Amino acid sequence: MKEKLKEIEALKTKLNTLRPFTKAELKRFNEEFMIEYTYDSNAIEGSTFTLEETSLVLKENITIAEKPLNEHLSAIGHKEAYFYIENLIKENHELNENEILNIHNLVLMDKPQDKGKYRNVPVKILGTTTKTSEPYLIKPNIENLLLWYQNEDNLSLIEKIALFHLKFETIHPFLDGNGRTGRLILNFELMKNGYVPINIKYKDKRKYYDAFKSYTENNDFSEMTSLICDYLIEEINKYIKIKENLI
Secondary structure, eight states, rough: HHHHHHHHHHHHHHHHHHHOHHHHHHHHHHHHHHHHHHHHHHHHTTOOOHHHHHHHHHHHHHTTTTSSSSHHHHHHHHHHHHHHHHHHHHTTOOOOOOOOOOHHHHHTTTTTTTTTTTSOOOOOOOOSSOOOHHHHHHHHHHHHHHHHHOOOOOOOOOHHHHHHHHHHHHHSSSSSSHHHHHHHHHHHHHEEEEEEOOOGGGGGGHHHHHHHHHHHHHOOHHHHHHHHHHHHHHHHHHHHHHHHHOO
């Protein structure tokens, strides 16, 4: 793990020497990433949109006739939530409870009755033995999680972000949209600290879920940290390659 973390810092340093990016470069980075990210994040949660269909909806505003309205709204909501966290970073906002609710409000565009508010019923995460927070404990648990995150200084930043993600998903504060909201928060923290955003791909869904299992059963967050590291290495190298080819 230490070697991966060192590699990431070296790549980040190299990427910083290639900054700043032009508007055209940023548009290319953001557009390609946002479409793939929306496709994969929604697919993990059960969306049947293909990558091509996601692109048509987000870039061309085309309605896919045979697909339900809620899937269109999920794609649009995720895109808006991603743009929202970009704006938060530009304005130097810190993560807080209100912003978590705002992100969820955009993510759950297809379910107006549930968006932007904590669930008020107990839930189970199907296929797992994970114990989620009781409804009356959600707000204090989120507040304690944020307090822990602000004050934790024994872990590297990437380890801390990985553990925050695991803890957040275990609380499972919402009736729906927990995964998408949690992955957006993960990227908010990466981007705010000078890293590039990552896209946990649908094809790696099993590996992603196994990282949660390792945490809930063994209190081991190394698998999630390693997964995030692998994606960071991949994405930073992609940014460097694009930038160097454009110079």
